[in-house]
Amino acid sequence: MVFNAFRRRLLLGCAFFLGLLTPIAAGEISGTLSFEKKPPSVGLAYMADDHGLSKSDNPKLDQKDQQFIQPMVVAPVGAKISFVNSDNTDHNVYAADADAGADFDIGLASPGSEIEQEVTWQDDMVIKVGCKIHPKMRAYVASVDSRYHQVIEFDRTQKTHNFRLEVPASVSVFRLWLPNYEPVEIKIEAGKEATAQLIKKGKIYGSITLKRN
């Protein structure tokens, strides 16, 4: 018991010490996305070689005015997502993505309700969630465990978009996910630049340029 208590304190101390160190960003990746046509509504940029995102954050995906308020939430496998209905009408949230193994339906969600759903499906996937009552409502859930991620909401009237991602020196594998596009993965070190094409159904629809300081 004593040993266990000592060990627990030691672990807590180490965790605190590490906790002080890890959030400090050692640098930044700045990116520019250029689309030849209308951009998608949302994208996800993240560093795939980090796995530190907490399972206990319980992100919320809210609904109001017959829309999902957030276009995407990021939650690692094992985390619980709260589907909140802040609307004055009934909603539902479901997913049916065989590739990811995601198949859930929270049933009828009354106004004011908050229903939890655990992320039980495949790691590192982005699934679409919808409302069976209002099919035009859609959002995405990314089962990604990287702390260094950014959901990019695109102004669809603009063809060029910039973003910045704070990253520590320990990570270098950048990934970009856009709906219906092929995923982009770029290994990028400090002081380097990189460019890749954005491809959908085998056709080039744009490009991404990264610069890391």
Place this chain on the structure above:
Amino acid sequence: MRLYNLAPATAKAAVVLLSLCLGIGLFAQPPIKTPDPFDIEYPDDEEPSAEQVALGKVLFFDKRLSGKQNMSCASCHNPDLGFGDGFTKGVGSNGTILGRNTPHLYNLAWNTLFFWDGRAASLEEQALGPIQSDVEMNLKLPDLIERLRAVPYYQKHFAEAYPDHQPAVSETTIGHAIASFERTLISDNAPFDRFMAGDTHAMSDEARRGMALFLGKARCINCHNGPNFTDNGFHNIGVSKGDDLGRAAIQKGATTERAFKTPGLRNVLLTGPYMHDGSIGSLEAVVRHYIDAPKQSGTLSPQMEKIELSHLEILDLVAFMGALTDPIEVTPPKVP
């Protein structure tokens, strides 16, 4: 807000205020307004070419698309009958009475799922459905492709409209061409649109009163919202009493049983009879259904709030729906 008893100058200010309210979402539903072409989701974000639309229009009117060559898309979706057929339920090329009312085609460019039960995820997919249905046009797609390839007009125009497709005449290009034409059937200059743009004389006093009821006491806005007066959703409104399970036959769920798609209300005056089974003949009777049904059944969509309306209010609502009228004139093309 009661616009009906305001002088024109005051009404103009009220329109501006109402537009602001709708625009900033003081109402909890997507605002009713004039649809924005920017919001149309074209397949692969590619707007169709004029050649593709023109080809789709010819296909839409061509009876070769049915097994007996006695029925085109326009036979049921008749432009002169509100892109419907005026019947309670559709009629197939063999004379079979179909299970549901023929839906109209207005402003489908903004729609999400198609058919009363939403079983088609795109307009392209929908366009090919009735052709293949054995109770509707009853023609297998390989036979249709063979038929079209034998026609010099189609050989030439498919090749010109789809130069990157080999072969040019295919399921994909036929569906794309018809859907591309259907996406041009846009109604966006009704008295309502002109009223919202600031022309206070565009709608009658009755229609203005009806609009206030539509957004308020009558709760039509619960489902008939957004630029095309539809939430694109599925609701059990107490019409289906037979074997037709509606959306539940396609997608199981707590909310889908006997639920049918909310039809858009643009040009609704032209699209009767109403409901998925064509069981209600007039808009006045439709409004009365929404008053009566929630009192008779407890299993309806929660959107079906209990409402009470006077006879005059019902007429005002109908007047407002009439203000959504902006007919689309389509001149039938010369079919080869």
